[in-house]
Amino acid sequence: MALRPYFTRAAGAVRPALARRLSVDRRALVALRAALGALLLADLLLRARSLAFFYTDTGALPRSALVARYPLTANLSIHAVFGEVWWVALLFVAAGVAALALLFGYRTKAAAICSLLLLVSLHARNPLVLNGGDSLLRRTLLWSLFLPLGSGLALRDRGRCRHPAAVGLLLQPIVLYVVNAVIKLRGDAWPSGRAVRMVFSIESLTVGLGEQLAGYPNVLTGLGIAWVALLCCSPLLVLATGHFRTIVVIAFASAHAGMSITLGVGLFPLVSLAALLPYLPPAAWDSVERPWNVIARRARGVGTGVRACLIRAGRALSGTSRSPLRRVVAVGEQRTNRIVALVGDKGVLAAAKGAGRGLATALLIIVVVWNAAALGYVEAPSTEVVEISPEETRWDMFAPSPPTEDVWYVAVGTLDSGERVNVIHGGDPEMNRSDRQWGAYPSARWRKYLEVVRWSGDDELRRQFALGLCARWNATHSTHVESLTVRVLSQPTRPNATEPTQLSSARTFGC
Known part of the structure; x- marks a missing residue:
């Protein structure tokens, strides 16, 4: 009993410190939501260049081959319902509409849910083309579902979001960085500084400034050692606060920006940049709030036009009041109104929030255990059960050694x-x-x-x-x-x- 006051006092001191490090500025969530919408659109446009080749029955992975190789994953894909180009193209358009709504903050929750479902379906349609950026994009969007993403583009709410999903949003990139650092340090190419020189000697991988940078081996050696050191320091993204945290975020952002202009690794660097937004402290958002809102006001007209186009498209699809589609929409609206009225009850709403927190906490535990299994510290689940092993989903990024x-x-x-x-x-x-x-x-x-x-x-x-x-x-x-x-x-x-x-x-x- 005599120790109880000390524990109470210690908890009172630790709680504010944890809240400061493991909560997210609500303005960061708005910026993250807009970035996710833009990234989803860019991803769809890039994938559309090989739409028939990667996602239809006339391409490299027809549905029969998908089912034979990934029998469980194939059942998760709406894209695999039909094998023709028209079906996949229709789903691409639907995903683009949801991404636009997410970008401009129109019916945000519905847009985020639709975006995640269609993204998971697209990834399940052809797992052979996925990389670390796809995994990080999917997970970041999943954590975002539990959080207040706001509406519109303006930064208004200066509050802090304290939620298990916010913790997941902050810990997810750090887990990837730490796993990657451990794998890199298990070899000798990265600690010795040879790895980046090997990467930049791959002509089919280097792009833009990478072709010129390949001619400076000493610079590449220094960059390789600095990157490994930065990965080892990634826990500072949550341990640090204030201006020091901003400096750490800028260091990681600079590294990913450098990747985007030197290496042909797709959208991975841009997804990583978006995932860094929640780490920025309130002082950083105070400095960018005014210029951001100026741009948001100018973009409001574009958002209004996009919204009007979406409404007109819906009306055109619905047709006359007697059309079957309009009747389905009317029934859906009636049921939605009933659900909204039910959720409006404080007890039901509190239960839903509690369930969301519980689910986010469970997902957070799964992420930690799964990545521990990827490093061999925990026994991995059988691939017969989940089809994909933890080693396949971890972010290797040329680890433990780049290709020879x-x-x-x-x-x-x-x-x-x-x-x-x-x-x-x-x-x-x-x-x-x-x-x-x-x-x-x-x-x-x-x-x-x-x-x-x-x-x-x-x-x-x-x-x-x-x-x-x-x-x-x-x-x-x-x-x-x-x-x-x-x-x-x-x-x-x-x-x-x-x-x-x-x-x-x-x-x-x-x-």
């Missing part, structure tokens, strides 16, 4: 006219390696997918890749491909040395 080879694909198609063409890029297949287009991939999705094709050893997956290339070419050209020879070429990634190109494999498929 620069690999690219050459698909030489023989047309019905007898002509030979490069089926992936078009043009003459007899191109020199010195031409960067020869080793480039159409997108970061293609590189990720072809890594799986190469290392999985699945002959059926390789055959579907070849058939998908044939269908892709035949859909846009008058002369069709009769046969296709896929060559896998590689070159060792050794800085300051020119290594010969090697032919790893070559297989011919009939179209």
Whole structure:
């Protein structure tokens, strides 16, 4: 009993310190919601370039192959209900509408729920093209569902959000950083500083300023060591407060911004930048609130126009008052009003909030345990139960060591006219390696997918890749491909040395 006052006093001192570090400024949630909407739109636009190839039955992973490889995951995908282009395109449009609503803060909760459901469905349709950025985007959107995302674009509410989901939002990136640091330190390439030089010697990966930066090996060595040190310091994102926390956030933001202009890793750096927004302290938001709101007022007209377009589109789809769709909408509105009236009861609303906190807490525990399993500290669940192991979902980012080879694909198609063409890029297949287009991939999705094709050893997956290339070419050209020879070429990634190109494999498929 004599110790009780001391524990009470200690708890009273610790509680404000935890609240200060594990709560999120509500203005950060508005900015995060707008960033998520913009990222979802950008992701859809980038994926749309290979919509038929990656998400339809005429592409590289038809529904039959998806079910055979991922029987449980396939059931989560609305995109897999039909295999035609029109269905996937319709869902892309629906996801774009939800992302626009999320961006401008129109019916925010509904927009966030629809965005998450369609994003999970899209990811489940083709897990072979996913990367760490997809996982972080999906998880960040999930945590956001439990939080007050506000409406519109203006920053008004200066309060703090204290919720288990806010803790999850803050701990999720740190868990990824720490896991990545541990994996990197298990090898010798990153601690020695060689890793970044190896990464920038991969021509098919470097873009923009990365091509110039590759010529400065000493700079790359320093950047590699600094990045590992920064990853090890990632817990400071929550342990630090005030201006020191802002400095830590700026350090991580600078690193991700550098990745975006030097490496072709898709939207991952931009998703990481968005995930850093909740760490910014109130003082940082005080300084950006006024200029942000000026821009928000100017964008309000665009948001109003978008909202009007969405309403008109809904009316056009509904048609006349006698149309079946309008009757369905009317019934839906009646039931929604009943639910709103029910939720309006304080007891039910309190129960819903309590359930949300409980669910967010359970998810937080799962995240920690899952990532501990990814490092081997906890026994991982059987892949027969969940299909995907923790090791597959962890953020490796060239860890414990970057690739030792620069690999690219050459698909030489023989047309019905007898002509030979490069089926992936078009043009003459007899191109020199010195031409960067020869080793480039159409997108970061293609590189990720072809890594799986190469290392999985699945002959059926390789055959579907070849058939998908044939269908892709035949859909846009008058002369069709009769046969296709896929060559896998590689070159060792050794800085300051020119290594010969090697032919790893070559297989011919009939179209």
